[in-house]
Amino acid sequence: METLNYRHKAPQRAKGSKRQVIVGVVASGNLEVLAERVLPDSECEVDIRTAAEGFGEIWQAVVADFVERRSPGGLKFSINDGGARPDTVALRLAQAVSAIEGERT
C-alpha cells in the first residue's frame, strides 16, 4: 500500500453547493473517489491510497492535468485505488467533479 498526496492551486471554485459525493467502487482495476467541499475556493487536494506501488510519477501527471482541465477549487479528493489504469483514474475524478457540481446524478 502506498499513499500519495498532491496539493494544487485551482483558478476557479467548483460550481454548485453539494458538500460531498462518492463515485466508483473499490475493486481490482477500479477505484473509489470521495470528493468533499472542505477547502478554500482556490485550493484543491488529492489524497491517494493505492494498492499498486511505484506509479507516483504517473499519478502526479494525471492529477496535474485533471486540475488544469476541471479547476476543482475548494475540493478535497480521497482516492481508494485498486490498481486502476490512468484512464480510469482520470474518468472517475472527472465524474466526481461533475457529480458534486450537480451536472449529473
Next chain:
Amino acid sequence: MTTWDNAQRLRESRKRAGAPYAQGKRVAKKDATALLEAVIRPGDRVCLEGDNQKQADLLATALAAVNREKIHDLHMVQSGVVLPEHLDLFELGIARRLDYAYSGPQSQRIAKLLFGGKIELGAVHTYLELFARYYVDLTPQVALIVAVSADREGNLYTGPNTEDTPAIVEATAFKDGIVIAQVNEIVDKVPRVDIPGDWVDFVIESDKPFYVEPLFTRDPGAITETQILTAMLAIKGIYAPYGVQRLNHGIGFNTAAIELLLPTYGERLGLKGKVASHWALNPHPTLIPAIESGWVKQVHSFGSEVGMDDYIRARPDVFFTGPDGSLRSNRAFSQVAGLYACDMFIGSTLQIDLQGNSSTVTADRVAGFGGAPNMGSDARGRRHPSQPWLQAGKEADPDSPAALRRGRKLVVQIGETFGDKNVPLFVENLDALKLATKLKLDLAPVMVYGDDVTHIVTEEGIANLLLCRNNDEREHAIRGVAGYTDVGRGRDRKLVQQLRERGVIRRPEDLGIDPLDADRRLLAARSIKDLVRWSGDLYAPPSKFRNW
C-alpha cells in the same frame, strides 16, 4: 531415363501401406496411429489441421503416439498451433521444423520450445501467406484434417467451421499427397458436400466431437467505460467521416464495444445504412444487436463461432449458408475478402512503437498473428475505387493527380494506453525485436507495419497518420495519443498542439464527445444474457459464458 510420375508412385505406395488398416476408406479409431506410421515417412511435410477454431484433435493425439524410430523429423505446416499435442510432437522428436501462423493458447510454451532449440522455426506467417506456400514450396505430403461427417465414398461435410480445410485439401490431394480425415460420424448421406470424396483417402470416425475454440465471444459485461469511449471516438471520428461500409473487426473488447454501440450511439448519429453494412467477420455474438436492428446487410466468415449456429441458420439473408441451411465459412476466401474488398480493418494489439509498428509478440509469448496482418495491410493489387479508399489516398498524398493516385485502406489500431496490469500499449522498441535477436531471425515478427497503419485510437484521441508528412510528425502524432505512458509523457507539447490544430490529432472534445457520456448504458447489450435475448433465444452461448 527420366521418370515423371515419381510422386504418383510414392502416393500409391503410401496408400497401399495404409490399405491393411482400412475397409474401403474407413479406418477404425484404434488403428489411427498404425495408419499414420504406415502412411507418413520421416521428413514429410505434414499439415495437422489446427485452425483458428476447429482442431483435428483425434489425429493430433494419434500422431503424438507414433513410434519415433519410424516417424521423425517431420516438417509441420499448419496455420494454428493450438493443442498441447501440437507441441508434444516437437518435444518427442517426431517433428522438427515448423511453419505456422497463429499460436494463441500455446504462446508461452511455443516461446520456450523456440528458445530451447526444440523447434526449428521456418516463419510466422499470415494466413494467406501460409496457404499460398501450400501451393509453391510448402505443399503437404500428408494432410490430417477434420470434418463433421463423411459418407462411405469419403465425401465430407465440414459443418459451419469449414475454415482452412478446402485450402489444405486442394493443395495436398492434387499434388499426390494423402488426405486423412477424422469425422464425428459416418453417415449414409452427408448434409452437403464440402470436400468431394475422391480427394479423401482415409476416414476415421471419432468417438467424440472435435474441439472448437470459442475465440470470438466477448462478454459485454466486461467492457469498460474507457473501451466505450474509444468506440465512440472510432465511430464518430472514422466510420462517419469516411463512410466505411465494408470492413473487418478484430476480436478485442474495443471493437466489441463498437459493435454494441452501432444500434445506440451510431443510430443517434444517423449512421444506419451509411456505415458498417458489409463485413468479412466471424459471427461475433456482439454483432447480434446490430444485425437485429437492420444495420448489417452481409457477413462472410472465416469460421463459425460456438453457439451461433442456430442463429445463423435463421438469418440466411445476412450469412453465407449452404443448401442444408448451415453456415459455409472459408478462411482463405474470407481473408482475400478482407484484404481486397474491405475498406477498413480495425483491431487491437499489445505493443505499438514510435513509428506505428505493432506486434502481439512480447518477451515470453509468441502468439503469432491470426488474421490481422492480411486485414491490416494495404492491398497493392487493388484497383476498384470506393469513397473511403479514395479519401484515405487523398489525405496521404494530396498533390498527385487524382486519376493516378492509389487509394489507401484504412488500417486502424484501437486500444487503451495501458493494458492489463498497467502494461503500456506504447513502447520505444517492440519486444518482437528482442525475440528476433535472441532467435537469430532475419525478420522481427511484426503484426502490422507502421506504414500500413492509418489511424491510432486511444482514450486520449485519434491520431491520423495519413496526414503526417515526415517521421517526426508521425512520432508525435503517436506520442500525442499515448496518454500517460512513458512514450506519451515524452511528447513535445507544442508540436502535439500544432498537430491538433491541423486535425492530425483529434481529442474527444474536438469531436464533440464528452468522456463522461461513455457509459455502459450505451451498450445495446450489457451481458451475454442480453445477447441471447436479442437473438430471440437462438444464440446458445458455451457454458463458460453462462453465469445465470
